[in-house]
Amino acid sequence: MRSLIIAACLAISSLGAAVSLPASAAVSVSIGLDIPVYPRLVAIPGYPVYYAPSLDANYFFYDGMYWYFDGATWYDSPWYNGPWTVIDPFYVPSFILRVPVRYYHRPPVWFRGWRAAEAPRWHEHWGRDWAVRRGDWQHWDHRTAPRPAPLPAYQQRFSGNSYPTPVQQAQIHTQEYRFAPSEQIVQEHYRNFGQQRAAEVHERNAERREAREERRERR
Numbered sequence: 255m256r257s258l259i260i261a262a263c264l265a266i267s268s269l270g271a272a273v274s275l276p277a278s279a280a281v282s283v284s285i286g287l288d289i290p291v292y293p294r295l296v297a298i299p300g301y302p303v304y305y306a307p308s309l310d311a312n313y314f315f316y317d318g319m320y321w322y323f324d325g326a327t328w329y330d331s332p333w334y335n336g337p338w339t340v341i342d343p344f345y346v347p348s349f350i351l352r353v354p355v356r357y358y359h360r361p362p363v364w365f366r367g368w369r370a371a372e373a374p375r376w377h378e379h380w381g382r383d384w385a386v387r388r389g390d391w392q393h394w395d396h397r398t399a400p401r402p403a404p405l406p407a408y409q410q411r412f413s414g415n416s417y418p419t420p421v422q423q424a425q426i427h428t429q430e431y432r433f434a435p436s437e438q439i440v441q442e443h444y445r446n447f448g449q450q451r452a453a454e455v456h457e458r459n460a461e462r463r464e465a466r467e468e469r470r471e472r473r
């Protein structure tokens with residue numbers, strides 16, 4: 255199923271520049287990853303990216319968002335345990351793609367034989383169309399890498415039954431995390447997150463109004 259998602263994304267994106275795609279599908283999905291408490295995150299030397307040494311997962315934090323790779327598909331979330339959103343391969347941030355192989359705790363089979371100190375060969379895996387459009391992902395000066403974004407440490411207060419709902423997440427995140435993403439792709443992810451949560455709040459308020467009207471009619 256996940257390979258079909260990637261194939262569909264690549265097919266749509268390869269239609270050309272006339273097709274404008276958002277940075278993500280803005281659809282929350284269940285990925286089978288459960289992180290009961292806020293994980294310890296460590297900065298990767300020379301990169302503006304954190305990884306989680308204690309998690310048996312390809313799990314990262316970059317530019318204010320969490321990123322997870324299951325071996326076939328990339329996902330992102332503003333909160334450490336989701337909900338997660340599927341990311342089109344064309345819109346995975348460059349610095350996430352540059353993370354060396356050694357920081358993938360569950361590397362897929364097709365990583366086999368690649369140098370641990372180098373980035374995965376995404377251009378070989380995702381094909382020519384991807385390589386043409388994202389040809390600059392490998393070209394960067396390590397001396398000019400941006401500083402890592404501050405960790406959203408406030409999320410340590412939330413775990414288990416206290417983990418907030420998606421609507422609550424947006425409210426808490428706005429109040430607690432004063433950070434603006436620097437990469438354009440991540441800025442779009444942030445906008446999608448805010449728009450989706452706003453739509454959920456509107457839908458919930460509409461359901462409450464309908465419920466109140468029904469109670470009034472019964473009286």
